[in-house]
Amino acid sequence: MIDRKFEPLVKRQMVKYLGQLEDDDLIMFVVEHLKDHKAPQKLVEGLEPVCPSTYSFPCAFPLIAPCTQVLEEEAHEFVNSIWRQVIFESMAYGEGLLTERLMVD
C-alpha cells in the first residue's frame, strides 16, 4: 500500500508544500520512513535540512552551499497531510474496511 498509494501522495504533497521539486531521494526518504514505521515528528525533523541549491536530501554540497531548512511550517503541513492518510488507513483497517483508492483529502 505504501508504494501504491503513499508514493504518489508524497509526490503530490511535495510539489504542493515544498515547491516544484520531485526529488527521488526526498521521496524515497519519506517512503522509507513510512516503511520503517517511524514517528511523524521524526519525519518533520528529517525534512527540515534540505539543500536549497539542489533540493536533494541529504545535502550534496554541505560545504559549498550550507544547508538551510525547509520552512518549518511547510514541513509540518506536508507531514500532516501524509499523516492524515496514515491515520485514515489505520482507522479503516481497525474497522475491517478496505479503502482501495479512497484518499482522506
Place this chain on the structure above:
Amino acid sequence: MRRVTQEEAADSESRGYEDREAENLRIESEKFLARQMEDMQALAEEQRKAGMLLDDGAPVKLNVLLNPAPTRAEPAAKDTKTAVFGQEEEEDEGIKKRKAPLVKLDFGPAEGEKAKERLEVIKQSVPHDKESLFKAKVRWDGLNDVRDSFRIDPASVHHLLSYRA
C-alpha cells in the same frame, strides 16, 4: 299471597331457563372451542408437514375473542388463548425464518453502501491538528501489504544483478 306464589314460580322458571341457557351456551362454546382447536392443530400439522407455517390461523383466533362466551365458559376460553398464543409464537418464528433469506439477499449491496458511509464518517473524524494527529494510533499492519512484506533489500538486488552479467 297468590300473586307472590305466582311471582316466585315465574322467577324460579326464569332462573331455571337462565341456568339451562347458560349451560347450553357453555356446552356449545366448549364444543366450538374444541372443534376450533382441532381444526387449528390439524392446519398447523398440515403446514408443518408442507414445510411452512403461515399465519392463516390468526383471523380464526380472533373469532374466539369476539365470541360472547358466558361467564362459566371463561376458563375454557383462557386455555384456548394460551394454546393459541403458543401457536402464534410458532408462527412468528416461521415468519422470521422466511424473512431471513430476503435480508441476506439485500446484504451485499447494503454492506457496500454501509462501508462507503462508514469510510466517509472515518474521513471526517481524522484529526486535522498536529497534536491529535501525531498521537493517533497507527496500524502499521494495515498499511503494509503483501508486496511490502516481500520487499527485497537493495543490496541483494545488486548482488543478484551482478550474477547476470
